[in-house]
Each structure stands twice: as C-alpha cells, then as structure tokens.
Amino acid sequence: MTGSAAGANAAARPRVFIVxxxxxxxxxxxxxxxxxxxxxxxxxxxxxxxxxxxxxxxDVVLLDVHLPGGGGQDVAAEIxxxxxxxxxxxxxxxxxxxxxxxxxxxxxxxYVTKTISGPELVDAIRRVAAGxxxxxxxxxxxxxDAFASVAPDQPVRPAFDPELDQLTPRERDVLRLIARGYxxxxxxxxxxxxxxTVESHVSSxxxxxxxxxxxQLTRWAAERRLT
Amino acid sequence: MRTRxxxxxxxxxxxxxxxxxxxxxxxxxxxxxxxxxxxxxxxxLPGGFGAAVYVLAWLLIPAEGEQTNIASRALADRRGIxxxxxxxxxxxxxxxxASLLNVAWVGSLxxxxxxxxxxxxxxxxxxxxxxxxxLRQLGEPxxxxxxxxxRSMIRLRAAIAVVLLVTGTGLVVSAHVNSMLxxxxxxxxxxxxxxxxxLGPWWLRIARDLLAExxxxxxxxxxxxxxxxxxDSVLQTLALIQRRAADPQQVVxxxxxxxxxxxSWLFDGRPPGSLDGLATTVADGxxxxxxxxxxxxxxxxxxxxxxxxxxxxxLNALLAAAREATVNAxxxxxxxxxxxxxxxxxxxxxxxxxxxxxxxDPDAVPADRKGLAESVRARMARRGGSATIRSTPGxxxxxxxxMPRNVVPGSASQxxxxxxx
Numbered sequence: 001m002t003g004s005a006a007g008a009n010a011a012a013r014p015r016v017f018i019v020x021x022x023x024x025x026x027x028x029x030x031x032x033x034x035x036x037x038x039x040x041x042x043x044x045x046x047x048x049x050x051x052x053x054x055x056x057x058x059d060v061v062l063l064d065v066h067l068p069g070g071g072g073q074d075v076a077a078e079i080x081x082x083x084x085x086x087x088x089x090x091x092x093x094x095x096x097x098x099x100x101x102x103x104x105x106x107x108x109x110x111y112v113t114k115t116i117s118g119p120e121l122v123d124a125i126r127r128v129a130a131g132x133x134x135x136x137x138x139x140x141x142x143x144x145d146a147f148a149s150v151a152p153d154q155p156v157r158p159a160f161d162p163e164l165d166q167l168t169p170r171e172r173d174v175l176r177l178i179a180r181g182y183x184x185x186x187x188x189x190x191x192x193x194x195x196x197t198v199e200s201h202v203s204s205x206x207x208x209x210x211x212x213x214x215x216q217l218t219r220w221a222a223e224r225r226l227t
Numbered sequence: 228m229r230t231r232x233x234x235x236x237x238x239x240x241x242x243x244x245x246x247x248x249x250x251x252x253x254x255x256x257x258x259x260x261x262x263x264x265x266x267x268x269x270x271x272l273p274g275g276f277g278a279a280v281y282v283l284a285w286l287l288i289p290a291e292g293e294q295t296n297i298a299s300r301a302l303a304d305r306r307g308i309x310x311x312x313x314x315x316x317x318x319x320x321x322x323x324x325a326s327l328l329n330v331a332w333v334g335s336l337x338x339x340x341x342x343x344x345x346x347x348x349x350x351x352x353x354x355x356x357x358x359x360x361x362l363r364q365l366g367e368p369x370x371x372x373x374x375x376x377x378r379s380m381i382r383l384r385a386a387i388a389v390v391l392l393v394t395g396t397g398l399v400v401s402a403h404v405n406s407m408l409x410x411x412x413x414x415x416x417x418x419x420x421x422x423x424x425x426l427g428p429w430w431l432r433i434a435r436d437l438l439a440e441x442x443x444x445x446x447x448x449x450x451x452x453x454x455x456x457x458x459d460s461v462l463q464t465l466a467l468i469q470r471r472a473a474d475p476q477q478v479v480x481x482x483x484x485x486x487x488x489x490x491s492w493l494f495d496g497r498p499p500g501s502l503d504g505l506a507t508t509v510a511d512g513x514x515x516x517x518x519x520x521x522x523x524x525x526x527x528x529x530x531x532x533x534x535x536x537x538x539x540x541x542l543n544a545l546l547a548a549a550r551e552a553t554v555n556a557x558x559x560x561x562x563x564x565x566x567x568x569x570x571x572x573x574x575x576x577x578x579x580x581x582x583x584x585x586x587x588d589p590d591a592v593p594a595d596r597k598g599l600a601e602s603v604r605a606r607m608a609r610r611g612g613s614a615t616i617r618s619t620p621g622x623x624x625x626x627x628x629x630m631p632r633n634v635v636p637g638s639a640s641q642x643x644x645x646x647x648x
Contacts, residue, residue: 024475025476028475028476093479093483115476115480115527115529115564117563137529137531137568138531141531141533141568144533144570145532145533145534176568176570179531179533179566179568179570179579180566180579180625181529181566181568181579181581181582181583182581
C-alpha cells in the first residue's frame with residue numbers, strides 16, 4: 001500500500017509546511033531543520049496557508065498560534081476537515097493558554113515553544129508525523145491547569161463525562177513529569193513503565209483535550225484571559 | 228554608644244552635640260552619652276555648676292586627632308584673654324549688683340556661669356574652625372545672623388525681647404516686695420514671650436530645614452531605588468541584547484520579556500527586581516523568578532505553574548528557595564535552559580527546578596555548593612517544608628521543594644472554578 005510507504009517515508013524525512021507571519025522566523029526554522037526534514041512550502045497568513053497546505057499535502061504543518069488574519073486554529077480546523085491526514089504541530093512564542101488550547105482543540109497534535117532547539121524540533125516533527133502527541137512542558141502545565149478544576153468531591157453535573165472530562169492519576173503523573181522537564185524516556189524510567197505506555201497516556205490526554213465538551217475548558221480559558 | 232574605646236580621654240567628633248565631651252566620656256566609660264548629657268544639664272540647673280565643668284572640659288580635653296587642648300592654645304591668645312577678662316568682669320559686676328539688690332535667684336548664679344561664659348569665649352576664639360562653626364550654629368538663635376527677616380527685623384525682635392525681658396524681670400523681682408500673685412505670673416509670661424520672640428523664628432527654621440532635608444533624602448532614596456531597578460532590569464537586558472545580537476530570536480524574546488516587565492512596572496506599579504510586594508500569588512512569583520533569572524543569567528527558564536493561590540510567609544520562603552535553586556542551576560549547571568514547575572494542590576505547593584546540565588555527585592560536592600543546598604534545605608525546614616536534591620553527574624539536577632499549605636477552609640484564595648457556569 002502506498003499509505004504505509006508514505007508513513008515510513010514520513011518517519012524518516014517528513015515533508016513539512018511552515019506557517020508563520022515572520023519571514024525571519026520561517027527562514028530560521030528552515031535552516032535549523034536542515035536536511036532532516038523536507039520543507040515543501042511556507043505561508044504567512046491564514047488564507048495562503050489553507051490554499052498552500054491543500055495544494056501540497058505535507059505530513060506536518062508547523063503552525064504559528066497567532067496569525068494576522070486570525071488564529072492558527074482556523075487553519076487547523078479547515079484543513080483537518082478537508083485533509084484529515086495532515087498533522088499539525090503548534091509552534092509559538094505566545095504564552096496565552098487559551099490560544100494554545102484552542103489550536104489543540106482545532107486539531108493540532110502538539111505544542112512546542114519557539115525556544116525549542118533544532119534537534120528537539122526535528123524529533124517533535126517526527127513524533128507528530130508518526131501520529132503521536134507532542135506535549136511541551138508548557139502545554140502539559142496548561143492542560144493540568146485546565147483539568148485541575150474538577151475536584152473529586154464536586155457534584156457531578158449532567159454534562160460531565162468522566163471518560164473525557166477527567167484525567168486519570170497516571171495521566172496526571174505523566175503530565176507533571178513533562179512539566180518538570182522530563183523526556184518520555186526519563187518519565188518511563190521514573191514511573192517504571194515503557195516509553196510506549198507514556199506515549200499512549202499522552203495521546204489519551206490529547207484525545208480528551210480535543211473531545212471534551214466540558215464547560216470548564218472554555219471557562220478556564222476565559223478566566224485565564226482575565227488574569 | 229556602649230562600646231568602650233581604649234586610650235586617653237578625647238572629645239569625640241562622632242555623635243557630638245556641642246564639644247563632644249559627653250560623647251567622649253561615653254566612649255571612655257561605656258555609659259550612654261545621653262545619660263552624661265542629662266547629668267550635665269541637671270547639675271547646671273541650680274547654679275550653672277555643670278555648665279562650668281563642661282566648658283572647662285571642653286577647654287582642657289583635646290579633641291580626637293588633636294595633640295593639644297584648646298587651653299594651651301588660648302594661652303598665646305592675648306586678645307582672647309583680654310576679652311575673656313572683660314566679659315568675666317562684666318558678668319561678675321552684674322552678679323555683684325544683683326546680690327547687693329538682694330535678689331536671691333540671681334545671687335545663686337555665682338561663679339560657675341562666669342567661668343562657663345569666659346571659657347566659651349576662649350573656646351570660640353581658639354578652637355578648630357570646624358568647632359567654631361558648630362558653636363556659631365549653637366549660638367545662632369541669639370546672634371541671628373542668618374535670619375530670613377534681615378537686620379531691621381532682628382533689631383525689632385531684639386528690642387521687643389529686651390522690653391519684655393526687662394519688664395518681666397522687674398515684675399518678678401518686685402513680686403518679692405509686693406507679694407501680689409498676678410505680678411509674678413505676668414512676669415513669667417513675659418519672660419516666656421521674650422524667649423519665644425527671640426528664638427521662635429530659629430525654631431521654625433530648624434523645623435523647616437529638617438523637613439526639607441527629610442524630603443530631599445526621600446527623593447534621593449527613590450532615585451537610587453529607581454536607578455538600581457533600571458539597572459537590574461533594563462540595563463541588564465540591553466547588555467544581554469548586545470551580547471546576543473547575532474541571535475535575533477533571543478533578542479526578540481529578551482526584548483519582549485523586558486517590555487512586559489517595564490509595562491507592569493510603569494502601569495501596574497509592580498517593581499522589577501525583588502519578589503516582595505510585586506508577586507501576590509504563587510504563579511506571579513514563579514513568573515517573576517523566570518524573568519529575573521532569564522535577564523540576569525541569560526538562560527532560558529521554562530516556567531510553568533499549575534493552579535494558583537495567594538502568597539503567605541511560608542510560600543514566600545518556598546519561592547525564595549526556588550529562586551535560589553534556579554539561580555544555582557543557571558550559574559553552575561552549564562545547561563542552556565532550566566525547567567521551573569510549580570503546582571498548587573489543596574494541601575501543599577510543590578516547586579521543581581530541573582536542569583540537564585553537568586550534575587554533580589552529592590557525596591563529592593564542593594563546599595560552596597553544599598552550603599547552598601543546605602541553605603535551601605534549612606530555609607524549607609524552618610517553615611515545615613522539605614527539599615530534596617537529586618543529581619547525577621552528566622545528567623543534570625532536580626531540586627524538589629514542597630511546602631504544606633495553611634489552608635483556611637472556604638477561603639477564596641485558591642483560584643479554581645468551583646461551580647457550574
């Protein structure tokens with residue numbers, strides 16, 4: 001099948017599309033990625049990005065959270081609908097949690113900050129291309145914060161789905177270690193589990209983050225905006 | 228000043244009010260200078276005895292750093308001696324007349340005031356310029372040479388004072404004869420009025436000077452504070468930007484962090500630099516530590532906080548320890564970034580400081596680093612918290628700090644949405 005061949009290819013040398021409104025930053029990322037990945041296109045705003053991505057169908061889109069013509073989440077939402085196989089990795093210097101969560105909920109499979117080093121970014125791109133979730137320490141913190149708001153003794157509301165609206169203690173442990181700066185390998189060693197299990201925990205958190213209909217997620221974002 | 232200074236008795240420049248006699252005695256004996264001063268004043272009240280002793284001491288005890296006393300210099304001062312003799316004889320004459328008139332309270336002022344006044348004349352003529360200036364300042368109310376009102380005002384004031392003084396004295400004296408009650412009262416009132424007329428403007432000016440001086444000091448302190456804050460934040464950042472000019476990404480992030488800090492200083496009144504007062508919650512404090520360490524050590528601090536609550540003294544100590552651990556990582560680890568993670572839970576607040584630097588063997592720590600680890604540990608232990616330091620050579624270090632919370636039940640300090648929207 002061509003699909004598996006494309007997947008293997010993606011793991012080796014993923015085809016990447018960069019969306020960022022700063023030309024300087026795009027060329028910086030390009031040079032840092034070097035020949036580890038194949039950069040097949042760039043865009044500096046929402047509309048050109050949607051057109052460009054639909055045109056060249058990359059494996060991974062590096063998506064800036066803030067764009068002049070709207071948020072990165074518009075790009076992710078639009079493309080995920082039309083081209084579900086394209087994966088997004090949010091990349092931002094902005095620290096506003098509500099924006100980051102919005103991009104994740106629009107379909108991005110990870111979030112890293114622009115301070116990330118070249119090799120780490122390549123690694124993150126490979127992971128996203130392989131279908132894994134990439135949680136930077138910051139995203140882990142945001143997610144813990146967003147889900148922390150459900151105290152166990154609180155009355156369960158009708159819309160509350162424990163499957164989706166609550167993190168398991170293990171998932172919490174994993175997120176905490178990510179926030180503390182541990183790599184997946186180190187987390188596995190720390191919790192006496194395999195690296196694969198760590199990845200499945202992270203993916204499960206990502207799923208909850210994207211599918212949960214909890215009011216708290218929006219409410220939390222609104223509160224954060226105020227503070 | 229209770230510390231005793233060995234060596235011969237000297238009049239001290241430091242902490243003196245007039246001649247430095249009391250300060251000198253205090254330094255020599257260990258008795259408080261103010262106690263000695265009060266003793267001088269009390270012994271002066273009946274007949275001026277204390278004042279005479281004081282002036283003689285002023286004359287005979289050399290000042291600190293001087294070899295000769297004023298008296299030995301005064302021996303060569305012919306005119307000074309003549310003037311002293313004149314003043315002393317005039318005063319003696321006055322006393323004589325007073326005693327002839329049988330005014331008892333004037334009579335009690337016999338020889339000590341004469342000695343004191345004569346001694347002061349000698350001091351004034353022969354002391355070092357610095358001491359003369361001091362004396363002039365003390366005598367200024369009577370001479371009023373630097374008054375604001377000009378010469379005519381001074382003359383007017385002096386005239387009024389003299390009239391009041393003479394009338395008052397006359398009334399007080401005549402009271403002896405007439406023994407009428409209202410006369411001594413009026414006399415005393417007039418005496419007081421005379422003193423006020425003479426000295427009032429001087430007192431006012433002293434109060435004004437003190438006030439102006441204090442305001443100037445406050446302004447100077449504010450300026451110094453501002454300068455050090457600007458230095459700690461803006462200037463440090465500018466220096467870092469110059470050093471990192473080749474790396475636009477870092478320059479931007481430095482500039483952005485600085486802009487944020489400057490804005491929060493100018494518009495929210497949160498001063499950069501210290502944790503005190505500018506952070507009211509744990510998350511705020513973590514942000515402050517991040518900005519500070521990034522600016523001062525040019526290292527990326529990946530700061531994350533989950534949950535938040537107001538700071539109390541325990542949590543301030545926790546943040547201080549966290550700051551120390553972060554600075555330590557920035558200084559020693561050699562890593563390019565430090566992870567700083569704080570989590571507020573219902574019963575405790577934990578902070579994790581982790582670097583991927585060179586790490587160290589906890590059993591073979593150099594003394595200075597061990598000291599720091601101990602100080603972090605001790606700081607936490609004093610408040611009932613704990614600190615764990617894990618480090619592996621070549622893999623990095625993690626400091627885990629935990630502080631139990633003093634939770635007030637039902638307090639709104641924990642910012643967590645608790646009800647459905």
